[in-house]
Each structure stands twice: as C-alpha cells, then as structure tokens.
Amino acid sequence: MEGGAGNKLLSLYFNLMLIVQLQFWSSLLPISYSAAIRHLPGFPGPLPFELETGYVGVGESEEVQLFYYFLKSEKNPEKDPLVIWLTGGPGCSALSALLYEIGPLFFAVDEEYNGTLPNLVLKPHSWTQVASIIFIDSPVGTGFSYSTTSQGFQTGDFKSSKHLYQFLTKWMIDHPELVNNPIYVAGDSYSGKIIPLVVKDISDGNEAGNEPFINIKGYIMGNPVTDPVFDSNKQVQYAHGMGLIPDELYESVKRSCGGNYVQIDPTNVLCQKDMQSFYKCISGLNIAQILEPLCFFASPKPEEMVGDRRSLKQKNNEFLDPKPIKPIPTDRCRSFDYLLAYSWANDSRVRNALHIRKGSVGNWQRCSYGLPYQYEIQSSIEYHANLSKKGFRSLIYSGDHDMAVPFLATEAWIKSLNYSIVDEWRSWIVDGQIGGYTRTYSNRMTFATVKGGGHTAPEYKPKECFAMFKRWISEDPL
Incomplete structure (x- = not known):
C-alpha cells in the first residue's frame, strides 16, 4: 500500500473512533450544562466579576454542543442590556473576542514570556462595565464547540444562524432572571453576514409567539463583511x-x-x-x-x-490570524500576543477551570479556518433593509485603518439603503480628542468610524470603542 494512502486510511480510522467515543460519551451528559467560575489559572486571586461557562445542545438531536462564556454586567445585571457576541471568521473563537477585544481580561504582554502559563490582568475598558455579554463559540467546530456526529459539523450561514437562535431560546429558559433585559446581537468581521439573520430569526420567532419571548432591541457590527460588490x-x-x-x-x-x-x-x-x-x-x-x-x-x-x-x-x-509559529522578534508584534492564547487555552489546568469536556476537542485554535462551512449569503444588505422597517436600532462601526473591509465599503452600503440623515457627519470626542466620525440615519442606524482602529477595532482602540459602545447602548449621542 502506498504510504500516502495508508496515512489517509489511518487518519480516517482515528477520526471515526473519535466520533464513536464522542457519541457514547455525550449520551451520558446533559444537553445543557453551566458552571460558575471563581478562579482562572494565570489570574491572581478570585475573579472580580461573575463568569459562567457552559454548553447548550442545538440541532435536531442536540448533537451540536455550543460552548459559551457568560459575563454579568459589573454595573446592574438585573437591568443592563444583554449582548450576544459572535466572533468572525467564520470559525474564530469567542475567547479571542473576550481576551483581545471587549472582555475584562487580557494577557500581561509587558512581561517577558518564558514558555509557562501566561499571566492574566484586568482591562480598564471592558464592555462588561455596562452590559452582560454571552461570548459564543459559533459555528460548530469553533473554539470549544463540537458535534457528537460527523454530520453535525456540516454547517453554513443559515444553519449556524438557526443554531444561534436555538441556543438563545434555550439559554434564556435557563436564565429567566434576564428575560426582560434589552438584548442586542453583536460581533465583527464575518459575523456581519450572520448577525442580521439571527436578529431576523429572533424577530420572526417573537412574531410567531414562540416562547420565551426574546426582548431583542437591535444589533452592533464592527467592520462587517456584508457584500463583495x-x-x-x-x-x-x-x-x-x-x-x-x-x-x-x-x-x-x-x-x-x-x-x-x-x-x-x-x-x-x-x-x-x-x-x-x-x-x-x-x-x-x-x-x-x-x-x-x-x-x-x-x-x-x-x-x-x-x-x-x-x-x-x-x-x-x-x-x-497568522499560524502559531515562532514569532519574528519585532517591537510589539501583535501576532506574538495571539500566541499566548494558544498556550493558555491548551493548558490542562485552564481547561479544567473552564469545565471543558475532556476528549471533546483537540487543540484549541484561535481561528479554525478548515471548517466544512457553506458560504450561502452573498449579500446581507436586504436583511438590514428589512430590519430597518421593523424599527431595530443598529450601530455599525469601522476601524478606519482596516483595508480588509474598508470603512468606505460599509459607508457605501449604508447609503444604498436610502434613509435620510438625522445627525450629519461630525466628530465624536473621547477625553478631549477625536475618537472618530459618525452619522445617524432615520432608520435608527448609527455609522461610526474609529480613528486608528483596525479590522477588530476594540482590539486597537479599546478606550475609544468602549466610550462609543457605552454612549450608544445608553441611547446617548456619540
């Protein structure tokens, strides 16, 4: 037998054995599971905020297990908005957004890394100061989410959106204390294709009388992939x-x-x-x-x-998302900071602390680009048009130094909706300095640029993006 063919058969055998083991193992587990996290390896002392992790089973037979991180608002969780955050990719882990973008923790990057478990420190501009946030590993195969069947890994724009709606309905049943809180769906990059579809699914479910009623108020998107034209x-x-x-x-x-x-x-x-x-x-x-x-x-x-x-x-x-290889020794290379997440998330102590099911996934990847994913939505503009007719609020922001999805593109498709301007182009200020520029339309859509921001703007300009989010979520002018 040729060596290449033999290796392929061996790989197939191990994959099939893993699936069989997962099916047997998962049959012994509850469909949904959650746990309160008081301590995390790398962070000194108890966490000064409330963190919960868990799984929610979705799909026809709950074969897809979506993993999540839930952080309660540090202000007033009984009344503050609840944000559902979807990281882009598709296939980029929610942990990436939590650590590098809008969450309360980050790695101590100023310390010289010696190859051991990276240390965690608090971030001063976490969006959890004014809102509760659910970070979801979606679609299946992302981060710590997995499927107990090989068919479950087959997904795409529409299926992942349906899974997210199922996730949210089940999660709200398990968290009835938040059923009246205003809810927003948010994310950046490729999630620009998914967010408006999820909001539509929620709205349609509410109109159909599905329980529980989800108090959806709007959505937030950063440098969103929308339409290739x-x-x-x-x-x-x-x-x-x-x-x-x-x-x-x-x-x-x-x-x-x-x-x-x-x-x-x-x-x-x-x-x-x-x-x-x-x-x-x-x-x-x-x-x-x-x-x-x-x-x-x-x-x-x-x-x-x-x-x-x-x-x-x-x-x-x-x-x-550069591959995790030995970093080039440059001054403050952001790619090196990404490597710390691989070391942290793949440490057995961290996985135990997060209550990751043993044997469910292999090495954690910041972004899993090899997913069997169907890109079905060519353009999401029509969804924005329909959501505008229903009166949902929206904040669309763009880091103005991103060339992957330039702010000019986002500004252009927003203009194509043909809504009148109610707040003309102007600067918005943070600590006496221009944080970016903004314009608001009659469909309750606010467009904002973040001066100096990149593709994931809060990663590059955390103070400015937090100020932008805090003002908008409170329905104040930017």
Whole structure:
C-alpha cells in the first residue's frame, strides 16, 4: 500500500473512533450544562466579576454542543442590556473576542514570556462595565464547540444562524432572571453576514409567539463583511486615499476594470495587469491594520487574490490570524500576543477551570479556518433593509485603518439603503480628542468610524470603542 494512502486510511480510522467515543460519551451528559467560575489559572486571586461557562445542545438531536462564556454586567445585571457576541471568521473563537477585544481580561504582554502559563490582568475598558455579554463559540467546530456526529459539523450561514437562535431560546429558559433585559446581537468581521439573520430569526420567532419571548432591541457590527460588490471593490479606492497606490495606477485600474475588481473578465488583460500592480503595492501590508507590521509574511500571492471572492475570509484569513509559529522578534508584534492564547487555552489546568469536556476537542485554535462551512449569503444588505422597517436600532462601526473591509465599503452600503440623515457627519470626542466620525440615519442606524482602529477595532482602540459602545447602548449621542 502506498504510504500516502495508508496515512489517509489511518487518519480516517482515528477520526471515526473519535466520533464513536464522542457519541457514547455525550449520551451520558446533559444537553445543557453551566458552571460558575471563581478562579482562572494565570489570574491572581478570585475573579472580580461573575463568569459562567457552559454548553447548550442545538440541532435536531442536540448533537451540536455550543460552548459559551457568560459575563454579568459589573454595573446592574438585573437591568443592563444583554449582548450576544459572535466572533468572525467564520470559525474564530469567542475567547479571542473576550481576551483581545471587549472582555475584562487580557494577557500581561509587558512581561517577558518564558514558555509557562501566561499571566492574566484586568482591562480598564471592558464592555462588561455596562452590559452582560454571552461570548459564543459559533459555528460548530469553533473554539470549544463540537458535534457528537460527523454530520453535525456540516454547517453554513443559515444553519449556524438557526443554531444561534436555538441556543438563545434555550439559554434564556435557563436564565429567566434576564428575560426582560434589552438584548442586542453583536460581533465583527464575518459575523456581519450572520448577525442580521439571527436578529431576523429572533424577530420572526417573537412574531410567531414562540416562547420565551426574546426582548431583542437591535444589533452592533464592527467592520462587517456584508457584500463583495461593496467590500472588495472599495479596497482600491481606499488604498488610493491612504496613499498606498499612485494616482496613475488608480486612474488606469478604474478605466481598465470599469470599477469592478471582484469578478474580473479573464480576457480583460489590461485589468488583470493593473490588478497585479495593485496587489504588488499592498503585498507587504498588514491589511487588518495598515500601520502595524505584518509579522508573519503569509499573505497570498497577488495572482491568487484576483477573481471571484465569495468571502473576504477565503483570501485574507492569513493576514488576520497568522499560524502559531515562532514569532519574528519585532517591537510589539501583535501576532506574538495571539500566541499566548494558544498556550493558555491548551493548558490542562485552564481547561479544567473552564469545565471543558475532556476528549471533546483537540487543540484549541484561535481561528479554525478548515471548517466544512457553506458560504450561502452573498449579500446581507436586504436583511438590514428589512430590519430597518421593523424599527431595530443598529450601530455599525469601522476601524478606519482596516483595508480588509474598508470603512468606505460599509459607508457605501449604508447609503444604498436610502434613509435620510438625522445627525450629519461630525466628530465624536473621547477625553478631549477625536475618537472618530459618525452619522445617524432615520432608520435608527448609527455609522461610526474609529480613528486608528483596525479590522477588530476594540482590539486597537479599546478606550475609544468602549466610550462609543457605552454612549450608544445608553441611547446617548456619540
């Protein structure tokens, strides 16, 4: 037998054995499970906030087990809003958002890392100061979520959205004390495709009389993947505006490609040539935040980025989540901070503290890009239009130094909804300085830029993003 074929058969055997073990093991466990966490390895003393972790079974036979982290508001959890946070990818762990974006904990990155368990410290700008947050590992196969059947891992935009609605209904039944709290669905990056669909599912369920009634009030999205016609086409204009490509190339590519840089006619030689020049200009950039170093040069070759881009994740994930390899010794390389999460989340003491089911998942990954996932929603704009008609509030924000989903793209599709402006373009201020710019529309949609922010804006500008969130969630002007 050929060595390659033998290895494939061996791998298949071990995968099948794992599935059989999971099916047997999970049959002995409750469909839903939760536990209060008082201490976490790496953090000195008891946690100064309330943390709960657990699983909720979803799917036809509850074969999909979605893992979550629930942090109560540090202000007034009985009345404060409840935020359901969906990390992007698809396939990026909720723990990434908790630690690097809006949660109360972060790694002590100023300490010299010696290979042992990383230390945790408190963050001063956690969104949990004014809201309770459920961080969900979704879709299945993300973070610590798993399936007890091989079929359960097959998912996509619509199925994962349905699972999230099932999750929320079951979770609310187990937490009746929060049933009257205002609820918002939030997230960033690829979750821009999923969030409006989840809000629709919740709204439809309420209108159908499903129990429990979910007090959904609106949604929040950061640098959201929405529509390739807007998202990718605006990259060229953005690069020109930021001085990354010269005037001559910008004018030439506009003429040769006719403003369409997503689905290029293979016979259009001039457009292909101009796009090659464009990608050559940006090939050394960290497109998640163009001012920061690209520490791991794993970017795709320019010719691989030309053509039909069904999702930004398919071409840009290597920029957004470099593989956990030995870091290049650079001054404050953000990629090194990501590596700390691998060391922490894969430590057996941490898994025991979080009550992760033994044998359910292998190594924790910050982003699992190999999921068998179906990208079914080409554009989510129609969902925003329908949700606007129902009167839901929305906050759409963009870090203005993100080139993966440029703020120009988000601004353009918002304008395409054709709602009148009720608060004209202006700056918003944090501690006497401009935090970004904002505009509000008659459909109760607020658009905001975060000055200096990247693809996951709170990661880069935590103080400004917390101020933005706190004002908006309280229905105050930014």
